[in-house]
Amino acid sequence: MRLSYPTNVKIIKVPCTGRVDIILILKAFENGADGACLVGCLEGDCHYLVGNMRARKRVEYLKHILDECGIGGERVAMYNLSSAEGQHFAEVAREMTDKIRNLGPSPAKQTAVRKI
Amino acid sequence: MIVANRKPFEEIIAMLKPYSKILLLGCNECVTVCATGGSKEVAVLASEVRLYRQKESKPVEIKEVTLERNCDPEYLESLKPFIHDYEVVMSMACGCGIQFVGEHYRDRLVLPAINTTFEGVTEEHGVWAERCQGCGNCVLDRTLGICPVTRCAKSIFNGPCGGSQGGKCEVDKDLPCAWQLIVDRHKEMNMMDKYLEIQPMKDWSTSRDGGPRKRVREDLKI
Numbered sequence: 419m420r421l422s423y424p425t426n427v428k429i430i431k432v433p434c435t436g437r438v439d440i441i442l443i444l445k446a447f448e449n450g451a452d453g454a455c456l457v458g459c460l461e462g463d464c465h466y467l468v469g470n471m472r473a474r475k476r477v478e479y480l481k482h483i484l485d486e487c488g489i490g491g492e493r494v495a496m497y498n499l500s501s502a503e504g505q506h507f508a509e510v511a512r513e514m515t516d517k518i519r520n521l522g523p524s525p526a527k528q529t530a531v532r533k534i
Numbered sequence: 535m536i537v538a539n540r541k542p543f544e545e546i547i548a549m550l551k552p553y554s555k556i557l558l559l560g561c562n563e564c565v566t567v568c569a570t571g572g573s574k575e576v577a578v579l580a581s582e583v584r585l586y587r588q589k590e591s592k593p594v595e596i597k598e599v600t601l602e603r604n605c606d607p608e609y610l611e612s613l614k615p616f617i618h619d620y621e622v623v624m625s626m627a628c629g630c631g632i633q634f635v636g637e638h639y640r641d642r643l644v645l646p647a648i649n650t651t652f653e654g655v656t657e658e659h660g661v662w663a664e665r666c667q668g669c670g671n672c673v674l675d676r677t678l679g680i681c682p683v684t685r686c687a688k689s690i691f692n693g694p695c696g697g698s699q700g701g702k703c704e705v706d707k708d709l710p711c712a713w714q715l716i717v718d719r720h721k722e723m724n725m726m727d728k729y730l731e732i733q734p735m736k737d738w739s740t741s742r743d744g745g746p747r748k749r750v751r752e753d754l755k756i
Contacts, residue, residue: 441574444581448588483578486543487586526588 419504423511434458435496436469440480443494447484450527453493453518457510460498470498489526493518535564535655536628537662538571538648540579547586549645550624554592556583557613557620558647559635560600561627568662570648571626573600579626579647604631610638617642670740670747676733678719685712691736693717 432438435458443454456477458470474496481491495517497510540546550556558580566572580596587594597620601609604627613635617623622643625632629650636644652664667684673691674681683689687705694713697704701714720729740747 439574441577441581444578444585448581448584483582487582488589489585526585 421504421508423508424515426515427511434464434466434469435473436464436466438473438476440476440483443480444483447489447493447524447526450524452524452527453495453514453521455495455497455510455514457497457499457507460500463500489524490521492521493524535567535653536630536650537568537652537654537664538565538628538650540570540575540626540648541646543582543586546579546624546647547583550583550594550622553621554594555619555621556594556596557617557623558583558596558598559604559613559623559625559627559631560598561604561631562600562602565627565648566600567656569660571628573598576600576626601627604628605634607634607638610635613639668742669736669738671737673733673736676728677716678723678725678728680712680716680719682712682716685710685715691733 435456438456446454456473458473459465461470464470477494477496480494483491484494485491495514499506499510558576560566560571560573560576562572565575569575576598580598583596584594597616599613601612603609604625617639618641622645623635623639624645624647625635626647627635628648629646632644632646636642653666653668654662654664657663664684666681669683673683682691687703687709688695690713694711694717698711698714701711703709703711717729720726
């Protein structure tokens with residue numbers, strides 16, 4: 419569709435958001451990420467039936483963990499989109515970028531060591 | 535299995551404050567099943583502590599190790615090559631495991647990352663409930679599989695008390711009365727005559743009160 423969205427959004431493809439374990443997102447924050455969002459299928463439309471529901475619950479738990487360690491649960495979010503919704507995805511990317519920009523860089527960033 | 539909860543993060547971080555090289559130990563048995571101290575939970579806690587300490591500009595090095603069990607000496611041997619490279623050990627194993635590591639490595643301080651709570655079962659995915667208090671004198675044959683020591687709030691032995699209302703315990707409206715469950719089970723299995731048998735007094739001398747218990751099998755001692 420040739421829509422543009424902010425260049426600071428790095429996309430990592432997974433077969434289903436249900437595959438995402440919270441440790442993966444925590445590692446992203448350890449490596450210097452300022453925010454993370456999971457974009458999963460619309461509820462009821464998951465190819466693997468309930469993968470996106472599991473991801474939602476994990477994101478809720480992760481918010482609590484990030485609040486605990488002082489990074490902030492607002493830095494992580496879950497969105498439900500259909501893979502046909504290109505326009506909506508661009509909006510989500512913009513919305514997330516704005517939100518994280520307002521929150522500022524991740525507090526863990528100053529001494530984050532990037533592991534290759 | 536033994537069911538436990540992770541300690542509040544503030545407690546953990548306070549315990550770890552003086553240290554910058556930490557060995558975080560997990561266990562592959564009970565605490566894995568109740569999603570408290572297995573390798574996944576060790577990874578998450580290590581990540582949380584690292585993030586917090588990065589934020590505080592006091593970075594920390596954490597080695598994550600999950601042993602098969604922490605309550606058998608053979609497994610603890612595997613820690614020998616590196617346990618002394620770390621200032622402190624924090625364990626996500628149950629209270630038994632936490633103590634045992636300290637007993638085997640007498641110069642190591644072992645900190646608890648979890649609160650060990652009860653012996654229980656998985657009622658459904660993500661829900662664990664207490665079933666046994668280790669009284670040492672099992673009466674489950676007499677109560678058709680429902681433990682009056684554990685499931686009755688007062689651990690009484692002669693039928694429901696006056697607080698049993700509508701099948702629920704007066705302690706909590708969601709808690710079924712154990713004796714109601716026992717009577718219902720007798721009815722379900724058509725064994726009400728067994729319920730009316732006079733039972734002898736329970737021997738509590740095998741219970742926890744009176745000091746830590748021990749069991750020995752001479753034929754197994756090397």
